Amino acid sequence: xxxxxxxxxxxxxxxxxxxxxxxxxxxxxxxxxxxxxxxxxxxxxxxxxxxxxxxxxxxxxxxxxxxxxxxxxxxxxxxxx
Amino acid sequence: xxxxxxxxxxxxxxxxxxxxxxxxxxxxxxxxxxxxxxxxxxxxxxxxxxxxxxxxxxxxxxxxxxxxxxxxxxxxxxxxxxxxxxxxxxxxxxxxxxxxxxxxxxxxxxxxxxxxxxxxxxxxxxxxxxxxxxxxxxxxxxxxxxxxxxxxxxxxxxxxxxxxxxxxxxxxxxxxxxxxxxxxxxxxxxxxxxxxxxxxxxxxxxxxxxxxxxxxxxxxxxxxxxxxxxxxxxxxxxxxxxxxxxxxxxxxxxxxxxxxxxxxxxxxxxxxxxxxxxxxxxxxxxx
Numbered sequence: 397x398x399x400x401x402x403x404x405x406x407x408x409x410x411x412x413x414x415x416x417x418x419x420x421x422x423x424x425x426x427x428x429x430x431x432x433x434x435x436x437x438x439x440x441x442x443x444x445x446x447x448x449x450x451x452x453x454x455x456x457x458x459x460x461x462x463x464x465x466x467x468x469x470x471x472x473x474x475x476x477x
Numbered sequence: 478x479x480x481x482x483x484x485x486x487x488x489x490x491x492x493x494x495x496x497x498x499x500x501x502x503x504x505x506x507x508x509x510x511x512x513x514x515x516x517x518x519x520x521x522x523x524x525x526x527x528x529x530x531x532x533x534x535x536x537x538x539x540x541x542x543x544x545x546x547x548x549x550x551x552x553x554x555x556x557x558x559x560x561x562x563x564x565x566x567x568x569x570x571x572x573x574x575x576x577x578x579x580x581x582x583x584x585x586x587x588x589x590x591x592x593x594x595x596x597x598x599x600x601x602x603x604x605x606x607x608x609x610x611x612x613x614x615x616x617x618x619x620x621x622x623x624x625x626x627x628x629x630x631x632x633x634x635x636x637x638x639x640x641x642x643x644x645x646x647x648x649x650x651x652x653x654x655x656x657x658x659x660x661x662x663x664x665x666x667x668x669x670x671x672x673x674x675x676x677x678x679x680x681x682x683x684x685x686x687x688x689x690x691x692x693x694x695x696x697x698x699x700x701x702x703x704x705x706x707x708x709x710x711x712x713x714x715x716x717x718x719x720x721x722x723x724x725x726x727x728x729x730x731x732x733x734x735x736x737x738x739x740x741x742x743x744x745x746x747x748x749x750x751x752x753x754x755x756x757x758x759x760x761x762x763x764x
Contacts, residue, residue: 439650443650443651444650444651444653444676445651447647447650447651447680447682448647448651448676448679448680451680451681451682452582456682457645457647457682458643458645458682459643459645459646460645460646460647460649460650461646462646468650470647
């Protein structure tokens with residue numbers, strides 16, 4: 397599987413809902429359209445809900461990778477200014 | 478002249494412990510009231526009541542301390558604001574609903590439209606005992622469908638669309654029932670585990686699911702003196718027509734078999750589950 401190139405990364409494993417999504421959203425706001433953000437998140441509620449919330453914001457989800465430590469990395473391409 | 482309390486109760490006037498005072502229940506559907514209606518309710522509560530309303534457990538509004546000799550006047554005043562009294566007693570009560578798909582991101586069905594339709598079809602229909610419909614838009618069950626004699630829960634029957642899928646894996650984790658697996662670039666759905674919640678559909682970034690909205694219906698719920706959860710005895714219903722037939726069948730069964738003062742759950746228990754299930758399944762299977 398080819399590695400996805402990303403421009404920025406954010407770790408939301410140290411916060412809980414709703415700050416998980418907020419932290420990812422803030423990171424996306426600081427980026428340029430078309431850039432890719434890697435969001436590291438925990439299993440359970442974050443991985444169940446954060447991808448959907450980011451989708452509902454209008455960004456493009458590219459991939460969800462499972463990491464060796466039980467966390468996940470979601471790759472998101474920023475859509476819009 | 479003797480006061481006909483039964484008629485007053487039927488018309489939504491609940492007798493208070495304070496003599497000649499009534500708490501007037503208003504007709505609401507799915508917890509929805511217009512600003513115009515609310516303004517009229519406020520005016521009437523101020524003028525004829527004690528300046529407040531009570532919000533009931535089933536999305537109703539009651540104006541307490543309405544005086545017996547002002548009942549007709551109050552009804553006329555309310556009518557000016559498109560507000561009418563509700564019902565109490567042995568009949569179909571307020572149809573409750575969450576905000577549903579028209580407003581809520583989680584909603585799978587338009588609960589308010591359905592509540593209005595069921596209200597028009599059944600509201601106030603005379604039965605052996607009270608009869609409650611509740612409609613909730615999804616598995617989050619904010620409206621607590623299974624508390625009702627007939628509970629309707631929105632859901633989505635899903636099918637994977639291979640050529641749109643980017644194999645991102647989001648739906649696999651969005652599913653709370655572990656019904657979805659992604660292997661060798663292919664999604665498979667365990668229909669035995671799927672509860673029609675629609676989370677896969679809503680989380681999919683590329684709309685790689687075909688989603689058919691529909692209804693999961695439960696029967697015989699009651700949450701008063703006796704607490705019992707409504708049971709689902711038929712599969713997911715895709716068709717709106719079929720839903721109405723099934724609701725008709727439940728009401729008809731209760732009308733024909735229920736004893737006065739007996740909730741649907743106890744009619745089902747007394748007559749035997751088989752008879753009720755037969756009636757519902759016939760309606761479900763009848764095209």
